[in-house]
Amino acid sequence: MLFNSLDFAVFLPIVFVLYWFVTAKNLKYQNLLLVVASYVFYGWWDWRFLSLIAFSSILDYGIGLRLLHEENERKRKAFLWLSICVNIGFLGFFKYYNFFVESFIDAFSLFGTQVSANTLHIILPVGISFYTFQTLSYSIDVYRRKLEPTKDVISFLAFVSFFPQLVAGPIERATNLLPQFYKKRQFHYSQAVDGCKQILWGLFKKIVIADNCAEYANMIFNNSDNYSGSTLVMGALFFTFQIYGDFSGYSDIAIGTSRLFGFNLKQNFAFPYFSRDMAEFWRRWHISLSTWFRDYLYIPLGGSHGGTWMKVRNTFIIFLVSGFWHGANWTFIVWGLLNALYFLPLLLAKSNRNNLDVVAENANIPSVKEFFQMLLTFSLSVFAWIFFRAENVSHAWNYIVNIFKDSLFKLPEVRPTNVIILIVVFMFIEWLGRTQQYAIELLLIKQNKVLRWSFYMVLIAIIFIYTSEEQQEFIYFQF
Numbered sequence: 001m002l003f004n005s006l007d008f009a010v011f012l013p014i015v016f017v018l019y020w021f022v023t024a025k026n027l028k029y030q031n032l033l034l035v036v037a038s039y040v041f042y043g044w045w046d047w048r049f050l051s052l053i054a055f056s057s058i059l060d061y062g063i064g065l066r067l068l069h070e071e072n073e074r075k076r077k078a079f080l081w082l083s084i085c086v087n088i089g090f091l092g093f094f095k096y097y098n099f100f101v102e103s104f105i106d107a108f109s110l111f112g113t114q115v116s117a118n119t120l121h122i123i124l125p126v127g128i129s130f131y132t133f134q135t136l137s138y139s140i141d142v143y144r145r146k147l148e149p150t151k152d153v154i155s156f157l158a159f160v161s162f163f164p165q166l167v168a169g170p171i172e173r174a175t176n177l178l179p180q181f182y183k184k185r186q187f188h189y190s191q192a193v194d195g196c197k198q199i200l201w202g203l204f205k206k207i208v209i210a211d212n213c214a215e216y217a218n219m220i221f222n223n224s225d226n227y228s229g230s231t232l233v234m235g236a237l238f239f240t241f242q243i244y245g246d247f248s249g250y251s252d253i254a255i256g257t258s259r260l261f262g263f264n265l266k267q268n269f270a271f272p273y274f275s276r277d278m279a280e281f282w283r284r285w286h287i288s289l290s291t292w293f294r295d296y297l298y299i300p301l302g303g304s305h306g307g308t309w310m311k312v313r314n315t316f317i318i319f320l321v322s323g324f325w326h327g328a329n330w331t332f333i334v335w336g337l338l339n340a341l342y343f344l345p346l347l348l349a350k351s352n353r354n355n356l357d358v359v360a361e362n363a364n365i366p367s368v369k370e371f372f373q374m375l376l377t378f379s380l381s382v383f384a385w386i387f388f389r390a391e392n393v394s395h396a397w398n399y400i401v402n403i404f405k406d407s408l409f410k411l412p413e414v415r416p417t418n419v420i421i422l423i424v425v426f427m428f429i430e431w432l433g434r435t436q437q438y439a440i441e442l443l444l445i446k447q448n449k450v451l452r453w454s455f456y457m458v459l460i461a462i463i464f465i466y467t468s469e470e471q472q473e474f475i476y477f478q479f
Contacts, residue, residue: 032154060136061157067143172265173266204463210242268286272381
């Protein structure tokens with residue numbers, strides 16, 4: 001079920017009414033309702049994969065209980081590895097089986113040996129990369145004794161399947177989200193209003209920005225040999241705003257929807273395109289995944305405490321694994337490698353934590369230095385996104401080569417004025433709200449109510465104008 005669909009527009013009010021007006025007096029019934037609603041939400045896409053998420057949930061719930069009562073360290077490690085192997089095994093089979101088979105065949109063909117192996121027609125379960133990491137964080141934290149394992153199976157099932165963030169994050173930690181299922185929730189009007197505003201802004205990002213940019217990004221990338229270098233640059237820019245509007249828009253809708261039910265999820269995007277270096281970019285882009293890799297892979301590998309070689313090694317591992325997490329394609333691995341190379345000079349110069357504050361925090365405009373830092377960081381991101389979007393490495397390479405033709409300095413053949421204006425307005429609003437959790441959180445809050453509500457009505461009108469009959473899926477559903 002898509003957030004930008006009529007189905008969800010009917011589904012959400014029904015669950016909201018049942019949640020606050022029918023089950024509000026009983027916490028267990030509320031949690032059970034969320035489990036049922038979440039399974040309906042997920043099963044709407046393909047009910048066959050409900051068994052997969054149910055099995056993963058029950059397995060990690062049971063392992064958590066065993067870890068609670070087990071003191072023998074060898075057995076505790078065995079239970080942890082059981083959780084890791086089963087969850088990663090499911091993820092690896094559904095997401096990477098064909099990739100490894102095809103790469104195996106290609107590797108042998110390079111040496112003139114033909115190997116035959118069968119690939120499978122596998123449907124990738126939506127959200128498997130997200131809920132797999134969510135359940136793994138629970139098992140690992142219980143093993144580390146950072147979290148008391150739950151004995152409430154309904155709360156745990158609700159934690160794993162919580163529908164607002166089930167299929168595309170944020171990837172919530174059990175230490176943050178699970179305890180919220182234990183406490184009785186109270187309806188707060190201000191929290192609900194804030195949630196609605198964030199949903200509105202998320203829908204604007206998705207429907208108005210991302211979907212419009214997608215139309216032109218797809219047209220240019222799919223016919224890249226036929227366009228000038230300047231047009232290919234426009235294609236890369238359109239994809240850059242498409243993926244940001246699409247993914248951060250999903251996160252905004254997920255976080256806002258959660259607030260309607262009394263839950264607080266972690267911020268997943270913090271205005272990454274205003275970053276002054278690539279280290280800052282990765283502290284602001286897909287925060288829940290970046291911090292997951294930091295806590296469960298980077299730090300266990302030694303983090304930044306070893307020598308220079310260890311720091312470099314761990315950095316490359318993190319970025320390569322992050323690229324591979326995104327999909328079974330060499331383009332994602334190259335994308336991860338590029339970002340590791342971007343990060344490396346900052347690491348070696350020990351300047352990767354120079355920009356921890358908000359850019360131009362107490363000013364309306366950035367300094368000249370900050371402006372050029374943001375421009376360079378943004379340009380590096382745009383270049384890397386070419387690999388992320390391309391069909392394969394060869395396509396990405398040809399795309400980049402074609403950019404640097406003589407036609408780079410000609411006017412682009414594709415330059416939709418309305419979309420460009422929308423992007424400029426969008427980024428201006430994002431700039432105004434860059435110190436907040438989301439751009440319009442406090443926008444016009446000190447102005448009179450008429451002006452504020454007029455702004456909301458304009459946003460709603462624009463969303464309706466650009467809503468198409470055929471809903472566009474979110475990009476990260478494929479991951």
